[in-house]
Amino acid sequence: MKEQNLGKKVASEAITSFGGMSMGSVFRYLFSIFMARWLGPQMLGLYSLGNAVTRIGEIFAMMGLDNGVLRFVSREDRNSSNAESSIYASIKMGLVSSIIIGAILYCSAEWIVLKFLSEDPFLIKIIKFYAFTLPFTVITLIASFATQGFKVLKYKIFVNQIINPAVLLVSMVASYLIFGPKAAILMPTFLSAVIGMVFILVFLKKFITLDFKKIISTPFNTKILKFSIPLMFVSAIGIIMHWTDILMLGIFSDANAVGMYHPIERTAGLMRMVLFAFAGIFAPLFSQYFYENNSEKMTEIYQLSTKWIFVASLPLFIFLMLFSNPMLMLFGSEFDNGLALKILSIGIMIQAFFGLGSSSLTMSGFSNLNLLNVLVALTVNIILNVILIPQYGIIGAASATTIALFIISCLRFFENYYILSLNVFSLKLFKPLLSGALTIGAIFIFEKYILALLDYSSSLLNLSLYLLLAISFVFIGYFSFYSLLGIDKEDKDMIDSLKQKVSNKT
Numbered sequence: 001m002k003e004q005n006l007g008k009k010v011a012s013e014a015i016t017s018f019g020g021m022s023m024g025s026v027f028r029y030l031f032s033i034f035m036a037r038w039l040g041p042q043m044l045g046l047y048s049l050g051n052a053v054t055r056i057g058e059i060f061a062m063m064g065l066d067n068g069v070l071r072f073v074s075r076e077d078r079n080s081s082n083a084e085s086s087i088y089a090s091i092k093m094g095l096v097s098s099i100i101i102g103a104i105l106y107c108s109a110e111w112i113v114l115k116f117l118s119e120d121p122f123l124i125k126i127i128k129f130y131a132f133t134l135p136f137t138v139i140t141l142i143a144s145f146a147t148q149g150f151k152v153l154k155y156k157i158f159v160n161q162i163i164n165p166a167v168l169l170v171s172m173v174a175s176y177l178i179f180g181p182k183a184a185i186l187m188p189t190f191l192s193a194v195i196g197m198v199f200i201l202v203f204l205k206k207f208i209t210l211d212f213k214k215i216i217s218t219p220f221n222t223k224i225l226k227f228s229i230p231l232m233f234v235s236a237i238g239i240i241m242h243w244t245d246i247l248m249l250g251i252f253s254d255a256n257a258v259g260m261y262h263p264i265e266r267t268a269g270l271m272r273m274v275l276f277a278f279a280g281i282f283a284p285l286f287s288q289y290f291y292e293n294n295s296e297k298m299t300e301i302y303q304l305s306t307k308w309i310f311v312a313s314l315p316l317f318i319f320l321m322l323f324s325n326p327m328l329m330l331f332g333s334e335f336d337n338g339l340a341l342k343i344l345s346i347g348i349m350i351q352a353f354f355g356l357g358s359s360s361l362t363m364s365g366f367s368n369l370n371l372l373n374v375l376v377a378l379t380v381n382i383i384l385n386v387i388l389i390p391q392y393g394i395i396g397a398a399s400a401t402t403i404a405l406f407i408i409s410c411l412r413f414f415e416n417y418y419i420l421s422l423n424v425f426s427l428k429l430f431k432p433l434l435s436g437a438l439t440i441g442a443i444f445i446f447e448k449y450i451l452a453l454l455d456y457s458s459s460l461l462n463l464s465l466y467l468l469l470a471i472s473f474v475f476i477g478y479f480s481f482y483s484l485l486g487i488d489k490e491d492k493d494m495i496d497s498l499k500q501k502v503s504n505k506t
Contacts, residue, residue: 018277020157025273027165031172031188032266036259036331039181042120045259047185049119049250050126052243053112054105054133054189059236061101061134065090066145068228072221073149084208087146089221091139098138105131117250122182129186136193140164143200147207155203163199167192234371241378241404245397248385253393261340261394263331268320268344274312275355278305282356287363298360299422305356307428313352314436315478320345322443323470326456329463340398347402350409353424357412360422369415377408435481442477443470 036044069090073083109127113119144156171191176184204210245265249258282305289297320327324338324345361370381404388396416422447470456466 015277017153017157018273020161021273021277024161024165025270027162027169029266029270031165031169032263033330034169034173034176035184036263036335038176039184040332041259041334042254042256043181043185043259044262045250045255045257046120046123046126048246048258048262049117049255050123050130050185051189052246052250053127054130055243056236056239057101057105057131058098058134058137059232059239061098061138062094062141062232062235063097063225064228064231064235065094065138065224066141067231068224069142070145070149071227072224073146083149085218086221086224087143087204087208088215088218090142090146090224092215092218093220093225094138094142095135095215098134102131102134105134119250119255123255126185130189133190133193136197140193140197140200143197143204147200147203150207152207155200155206159196159200159203164192164196167195234367234374237371237374237378241374241381244378244381244385245401248382248389248400249394249397252386252389257393260335260337261397263328263335264337264341264344264394264398267327267341268348271313271316271320271345271348271352274309275352278309279356279359283359283363286360290364295421298420302356302360302416302422302424303426303428306353306424307426307432309352309356310429311432311482313349314432315439315475317345317349318436318439318443318478319471319474322440322447322474323467326463326467326470329456330467333457337394340394343395343402344398347398347405350402351405354409354412357409357416357422357424360416360420361412364420366415366419369419373408373411373415376411377404380404380407431482431485435478435485438481439474439478442481443474446473446477 032044035047039047069086072086072090106128109124109131112127113121113123117123140159144159147155168188168191172184172188175187179187201210245261246258249261282301285301286298289301321342324341325336328335328338328341358370358373361367381400384400384403385397388400390396392399413424416424451466451470454462454466454469456463
């Protein structure tokens with residue numbers, strides 16, 4: 001890659017990733033809206049708790065084999081027998097471990113619900129039913145990372161970011177209309193897991209001769225296991241961190257509170273898409289420059305990627321901060337805790353801005369610091385949840401997560417600054433900051449004279465129109481001010497990459 005194409009390379013790959021993630025987020029968001037409106041906060045809370053328990057079990061069932069198969073396959077030629085045997089061994093080990101963890105989850109469901117969470121007995125059935133999905137989801141993830149190991153990302157994105165959430169949405173609507181509320185909670189997760197596995201195995205056959213007899217006969221690969229299992233613990237800490245507020249609300253409150261919190265977490269989490277889209281291309285490029293000892297390019301890509309994350313996240317952050325209450329009303333009139341959404345949005349915006357600090361530490365060999373950072377944040381989050389949830393409920397959970405994200409962001413900032421001489425702050429951030437400030441001022445005028453004409457609480461149609469006008473004005477206004485302040489070469493690279501993606505699709 002030529003140096004002058006760095007901006008276009010980052011922009012192009014980030015736009016591709018963001019496109020797939022955006023589609024998946026739309027499907028998942030609609031899934032949450034329908035479930036909240038049709039089933040209510042309590043049933044949505046039971047679904048969230050069952051999903052949280054299952055996702056934690058999934059990490060241990062995976063044993064880090066997703067990253068293991070990615071590493072071992074990517075080192076081999078496409079037609080190498082070693083690559084094929086690594087995939088066979090990984091699928092077999094994942095299948096065995098997922099059956100074991102699924103059985104443990106099934107047998108312990110009653111204890112988890114009645115003793116640990118003290119919840120509605122229907123949650124027992126949810127966890128037991130979801131336990132059967134573990135073999136399917138584990139095989140899907142291992143196979144999708146295997147296709148990525150062949151330097152092809154589109155199949156992984158298509159299955160995990162489009163097929164799975166689309167099936168989740170369609171099957172939930174169909175199950176509710178045909179069989180009722182309980183089926184709408186049970187069936188979608190199972191069908192999504194099975195259909196996703198079928199799709200990814202069909203795609204995997206493009207790279208290897210998929211022989212199920214060979215999968216059974218292939219011995220366990222201890223080299224892959226030795227590499228993968230330590231990563232399992234890192235992933236486990238990360239996933240527990242992600243689900244801490246949900247689980248702690250379940251412990252110290254009830255399923256209704258969890259259901260009320262679910263739309264808040266889902267809505268604020270939309271900003272993470274931008275971080276994840278850029279992190280995918282940032283990590284390998286930063287690793288290359290670190291290996292070449294090119295500190296100038298390390299700083300350039302660090303500040304450039306952070307700037308674009310900030311540019312893309314800021315208008316959504318402004319929208320959520322100014323229109324938090326009507327946004328939550330999409331889920332129903334009872335979902336009216338806009339303050340909690342604002343608090344959590346601040347935390348996730350901080351995470352998005354400083355998030356690349358995690359990738360830079362890992363790619364430069366300081367993964368132990370990342371592990372320590374997550375452990376510190378997890379400990380702080382748990383302690384604060386224990387203190388704040390009994391007193392403040394949902395607002396306490398959002399506050400605990402935001403404080404934990406602020407602490408881990410500070411740790412990453414100082415570690416990158418003092419160890420790698422990387423400063424996330426630069427003059428590149430002035431233009432988006434000024435554009436954001438001007439947008440906020442314009443919104444107050446727009447809201448007073450135009451949006452005020454719409455009573456968004458009178459009907460779902462009015463609410464949808466109100467939000468559509470609001471978010472359109474925020475984004476159009478923000479990027480208009482941004483353009484008026486001047487388009488530099490970096491911005492032109494992003495615009496050119498976006499135009500090329502659009503023209504290729506048309």
